[in-house]
Amino acid sequence: GFPTYEGKELGLGELKFRTYPYDESVIITANEQNDYFKVVLKAMEEIYPEIAKKTKHISHGMMRFASGKMSSRTGNVITGESLIIAMKNLVMERIKERELSADEKQKIAEAVAISAIKYSILRSAIGSDIIYDFEKSISFEGDSGPYLQYTCARARSVLKKAKSSGSRTATEAVAVRLPSGPILLERLLYRFPEVVERAAKEFEPHYIATYLIELSAAFNNFYAHNKIIGSDEEDYRLALTEAVATTIKNGLYILGIKAPERM
Template identity: 50%
Template sequence: SLADELAKFLMEKLGKDIASHVTVAGPGFVNITLARGAVSFAVAEADVQGSEWGKGNVGAGQKVMIEYTDPNPFKEMHIGHLMSNTIGEAIARLIENTGAEVKRANYQGDVGLHVAKAVYARTFPSNVDNGVPWGVAYKMGNDLYESGSSHKKEIDEINKKIYDRSDEKINKIYDQGIIETLKDFEKIYEKLGMKPIFVDSADKVHFNFYFYESHTWRDGLELVKQNTPKIFSESDGAIIYRGEQDGLHTRVFVTSKGLPTYETKELGLAKLKSDRWNFDISITITASEQKDYFQVVLAVLRKIMPAVASKIQHITHGMMRFSEGKMSSRKGNVITALAFLQDLLDVAKERARASLADDPDKLAMQVALAAAKYQILKQASSKDIIFDRGRALSLEGDSGPYLQYALVRARSVLERATNIQQPTHNTAPAEPARIERIMLHFPEVAARAARELAPNLLVNYLTELAGEWNSFYAQERIIGGDHEAHKLMLARAFVNTMTNGLVVLGIPTPEKM
């Protein structure tokens, strides 16, 4: 058959040094089994390339902007923002790993009712700036607003004054709140392991671009007005886009009071982004409940800024729910990012004190971050997560600490090794171990995860690799056994592969556990 002829042709072309055999595996598939020498060569590459192992250059010359996290000043960062940050940072690093130039962007709601509520609580009733944290002030202001009466009227008035900056006293409180809450966010980014943009700066910033609603609404409003009635229509004093023409739903872009909605600000943001940097791709990460609204914005952009719209990609993430304990979301509370991390940290600290680590507190944070990030990244980003703390912190099975522990174990083997003889073709066993065959796929898995914007592909690969290392470690005598030089090379290659894989995902790599 044609397939058999193709298999024979490939075998002849590749030769015995590269392929041990080529077979037909069902319709449309040919299996190539690499020869011992070819596998050994790939493992040796993983060993000697160090931190360069797994990097590619398919993205060289590409400019990619990624917008993620997007917490609102005057409110606390919650677990939805933590999910967005984890997914966004992993995708940013995966794309950087392909050789592309990546700029990180953060879009924040620095105007709006939530701001007015927080400012009002700080000034109400007469104890000007009563010093409560901004997140608490927002909750207080929200309760007062919901209670109706004069509070609602006053908060609406403050909202207007914030937009047009007409009141000196309010401007002062507002400006102070912006500075304080944004600094708090930067401290959280640092905790999460983001790298600062300017290493030497005292004020660490972790994004290349910070966009604010106060800067986007004017451009957005201008775009809407320019395209009414051509693209938008007036309805009861408001300006709307009839999405049914695109199989979507109708959205309001300007309210009957003349105020721009989120949709309009998003149009302004798209313009602002393309004005600031000439990107090839612009990726936005949001919660999945914003999917419908974003589709309408994209439909409008295709009509008014087609060149920009063609570069935009939208990724959504699901919700995080909790299986048990004090973090249970059944109580209806918004769980903050810091409370969530602290809950993991408390358990991780108990374990870290019993470890070999020089700095147990640092290890506890590394383990807590691995526990959280792994659970967020292990499935397709759009799916909801049922978070189980016990499972997330487990050293067995699919968890972040499980990957860290496999890495630390391999490092400890290398620390004990005294024989640093270089392996040769003769020191390798006749048949490659399964872990060798898995390891050589790392560069292509990392490239595919970047191409498909799917960190879960790399997470699943590293989980399989860690399992295979643990089996190898349990079954083989590495130091003092047969083929020692080859096995030590394999351990070094595993350390490089696991380290590079975790770094690309934004997961910490502890020295000892």
């Protein structure tokens, strides 16, 4: 007789393990495949128990437009490539008046477009549908990838300005005047390693996305209400700014998102 899909999946699993001996294999599919993979993994436990122990199935929802569900029947379907191009065009429209070279604008547009798409996917908890909103995804304010990139660029701009004015960076400061008590930024920075560890352990990258939004909001609030360069606590506040910039950049790197120097 003919082999079943489950039988082919078992053969593929054995071939994959033999070709690329792995410590762990994570298979990601749409939620519709849940029952199918329950059968596959149960059969794998019986036939290839060692491979089964190293195989994990994670299911996810589908990407949908905020305007409605994608449908091939109505023509409301978009490819990954065309989505990136559409996002780049939107970003270029947003930054066309900024004093940047044409090359810089192209690089920023591509980085921001990909950031908008990746963040919109990764901010969703595993298993839920991804509601994609074109305008919100490229917003430089609020819950978006470009907002994180903008905050990182803002922090770097402060550090660059401090260096050009002769202020010491965090690594150059010999003694730092500490504030009277801990602030929200410090508490958030302290949490970064545990957030990353939890995200990795639970296969939930949205923990990092949510954390970075909280950190960015806290820094922007701090930036709006506190003088950094020229303040009595300049060394400390510059050190804090540098820590924020480094943490956001590292968090974006984990999510596969670039952090442009300028926005």
